[in-house]
Amino acid sequence: MAEELHAQVAAKLEEIGPSVAVALELKVDSYFDVIRGLVDDFSARKGLCCFYITASVPSSTLSNALVALEVDTKDVRFVDCISHTLMGKIEPGERVAHVESPSMLEYVVLKIEYFARQNEGKKALVIIDSVNSFAIHNDIKMLSEFFTVLLNSLKVREAYPVVLSLPDSLKPEVKEMLALVCDYTLTI
Amino acid sequence: MATSAQRGRCVTGIDGLDNILGGGIPTSNIVLVTGPSGTGKTTLAMEFLARGAVHGEIGIMVTTQEGQEKLLSNIPRLDFLKEAMFKKGTITILELAEVLRSAGVSPTQMDEAAVDKLVGALGKVVSTAKVTRLVIDTVDTILTDVKDETLDAILLTRLSEVLYKEGCTAMLVSSRGTSGVLAAVSDGIVLLGNLDRKGDLLRTMQVVKMKGTSHSRARYVIDLTSYGVLVTPLLKGGS
Numbered sequence: 001m002a003e004e005l006h007a008q009v010a011a012k013l014e015e016i017g018p019s020v021a022v023a024l025e026l027k028v029d030s031y032f033d034v035i036r037g038l039v040d041d042f043s044a045r046k047g048l049c050c051f052y053i054t055a056s057v058p059s060s061t062l063s064n065a066l067v068a069l070e071v072d073t074k075d076v077r078f079v080d081c082i083s084h085t086l087m088g089k090i091e092p093g094e095r096v097a098h099v100e101s102p103s104m105l106e107y108v109v110l111k112i113e114y115f116a117r118q119n120e121g122k123k124a125l126v127i128i129d130s131v132n133s134f135a136i137h138n139d140i141k142m143l144s145e146f147f148t149v150l151l152n153s154l155k156v157r158e159a160y161p162v163v164l165s166l167p168d169s170l171k172p173e174v175k176e177m178l179a180l181v182c183d184y185t186l187t188i
Numbered sequence: 189m190a191t192s193a194q195r196g197r198c199v200t201g202i203d204g205l206d207n208i209l210g211g212g213i214p215t216s217n218i219v220l221v222t223g224p225s226g227t228g229k230t231t232l233a234m235e236f237l238a239r240g241a242v243h244g245e246i247g248i249m250v251t252t253q254e255g256q257e258k259l260l261s262n263i264p265r266l267d268f269l270k271e272a273m274f275k276k277g278t279i280t281i282l283e284l285a286e287v288l289r290s291a292g293v294s295p296t297q298m299d300e301a302a303v304d305k306l307v308g309a310l311g312k313v314v315s316t317a318k319v320t321r322l323v324i325d326t327v328d329t330i331l332t333d334v335k336d337e338t339l340d341a342i343l344l345t346r347l348s349e350v351l352y353k354e355g356c357t358a359m360l361v362s363s364r365g366t367s368g369v370l371a372a373v374s375d376g377i378v379l380l381g382n383l384d385r386k387g388d389l390l391r392t393m394q395v396v397k398m399k400g401t402s403h404s405r406a407r408y409v410i411d412l413t414s415y416g417v418l419v420t421p422l423l424k425g426g427s
Contacts, residue, residue: 104388106409109420117415142425149421 005030009188010045014107016184018123018158021151023131023182028115030188032065038127038162042072042137048160049124051115053079057101058088070139077118079111082133094118102137105146116157126154130164135174147181161174193360196399198321198357198393201239202232203395204408204419205378211397214400216352218344219307220327220371227385227391228412230362231263232380233323237418238269238360240321247321248313252284254328267414270304280317284330287313298334303343306330311350322351325361329368340369348375366396383407383422393419 009024010048016022026034044052055063059078066073077095081102084090089142097111128134128150134143147163154161163182167175179185197212199238206212214420237247245322251259256274259281273279291309293302314322324330327415331339334395344360349359359378364370376398394407411418 040264062237101388103386104390105423106390106420107411110411110413110418113418113420114411114413131196142423145423145425149423 005033005040005188006037009034009186010041011096012186013038013042013125013160013162014046016186018160020184021155021161021163021177021182022052023165025165025185025187027168027188028166030070033047034164034188035062035066035099035127036069036071038125039066039073039076040069042160043125044072044075048126050076051112051117051124051126052076053081053108053112053126053128055081056129056135058086059096060081060088060091077115079081079108081108081134094156102134105134105138105142106184108146109150110175112150112154121157123160125160125162128161130166131174131178132166132169135171140177144177144181147177151181157167161181194363198240200236201242202235202417203285203333204410204417205232205395208395208404208408208419209259209398210401210403213357213398215357216348216355217375217399218348218351218358218360218400219376219378220374221359221360221378221380222365222371223243224382224404225361226392227319227382228410228417229380230259230325231266232378232393232417233325233359233361234263234416236264237279237321238273239416240412241273242268244278245320246277247279248317248319248322249279249281249323249325250284250287250310251281251325252327255283256281260345264412264414265414268416275316275383282313284324288293295330298337298339300342303339304346307343307346307350310347311354314351314354314356317353319356320357322356323361324358327360327362330365337369339377344370348373381407383409390422392422 039050059080079097081099084098084100099107103149151161195207196279198215199212200206219310222232223229229268255287288308291305293305362370366377366379377396379394379396381392391410392407393410407422408419
C-alpha cells in the first residue's frame with residue numbers, strides 16, 4: 001500500500017490541476033511517501049520547479065531525506081523558516097533561502113517571489129510544510145491573511161500550491177481557516 | 189508648465205515601487221529616499237540607476253560618503269548591474285568632493301552662492317551627458333555644517349528647476365526622515381524603515397508623498413535580493 005501512496009498523490013494532483021490551492025491532510029506515518037509523491041512522482045516528472053516551504057524540518061534534513069529516497073532534488077528550492085530558530089548552522093546556497101522565523105511571513109512570500117524570478121516564471125509546485133507548524137508561531141488572523149496573499153499569488157502564476165496538514169493535531173480554528181483559504185481538501 | 193500626464197513617467201524598473209506609484213515617478217520629480225541606516229536606501233537608489241541603464245538611460249550617482257569600489261561592495265549583488273554599464277558610462281559614480289571642486293565650492297563654506305554654483309555644476313553634468321536619472325547619496329552631507337534650513341529649500345528648488353528643464357528624475361538619499369524642509373520641498377518621499385514586530389525586524393517601504401500621481405500610502409515589506417528590491421504588502425493580521 002505504502003508503495004502506491006506516492007503515485008496516488010501525484011495522480012490526484014494531476015487530476016486537480018494548476019491554480020487550485022490544495023489542503024493535503026496526511027498522517028505522520030505517511031509523511032515521506034506523500035513528500036516523495038509530490039516532489040518526485042508529480043513535480044519532477046512534470047518538469048516543474050518545486051518550491052518547498054518548511055517550518056517543520058530544516059531544509060538540510062529534508063534534502064538528505066529526499067536524497068535517501070533517491071529523489072532528484074536538482075529542481076527543488078527550499079524556503080527554510082526553521083533553521084534560524086533552531087540556532088543551527090546556516091549554510092548559504094543558491095537552492096535555499098532562509099527566513100529568520102516562521103513568524104516573518106512576508107519574507108516567505110518574498111522568497112517565493114525570488115525563486116520564481118530565478119526560475120524565470122517556470123511553473124512550480126509549492127509545498128507548504130505545514131500549517132500545523134506555522135500555527136505554532138502565528139495567530140490565526142495573521143495566518144489567514146498570509147495564506148490568502150500567498151495562495152492567490154501562486155494561483156495567478158498557475159502554480160500548484162499544496163498546504164500540508166496533520167489534521168489530528170490541528171486546532172479547530174486553523175482547520176476552519178484552511179477550509180476557507182484552500183479550494184480543495186485532499187485526505188491521504 | 190506640463191502636467192504629469194504630459195510629462196510622462198520615469199518607470200523606475202523596481203516592480204513593486206512602480207506598482208505602488210501606478211507606473212513610475214512623474215518625470216523630473218525629485219524624490220527623497222529617506223530612512224535610518226541599513227534600510228536599503230543606497231540599494232534602492234542603485235537599482236533605480238541600473239534599471240534605467242538596462243534600457244540605455246544615462247544615470248549618475250553623486251556619492252558623498254564612499255568611493256565607487258566601496259559603495260558597490262557594500263550593497264547586495266544586483267544581477268542586472270553590469271560592469272559594462274560603468275565602462276560605457278551608462279552609470280557614472282561621482283564623488284561629491286570632485287563636483288564641489290569643479291564648481292569652486294568649499295564644503296565648509298556653504299551659502300546661497302555656493303549652492304548656486306553646485307547646482308550649476310550638477311546641471312552642466314546632467315545636460316552634457318544627457319542624464320535622465322540622478323542620485324545624490326546622501327544629500328545630508330552637502331549641508332551637514334549648515335544650520336540655516338532655508339539653504340535646503342534653496343538647493344532643492346534650484347535643482348528642481350534645472351532637472352525639470354533637462355527631463356531628469358532624481359532620487360536624493362537622506363536619513364533625516366519625513367519632517368524638515370527637505371521633505372517638505374521634495375516632490376516625493378519614499379520612506380524606508382525597520383519594523384519591530386515582536387522581535388522580528390522587517391525592512392519596510394512606504395510612499396509618503398508623490399506629487400503628480402495618486403498612489404498607495406500603505407506600508408510594504410521589502411527584501412534586498414540579487415533580482416533587486418522585492419516588495420510585498422505588510423500583513424496586519426486583522427488589526
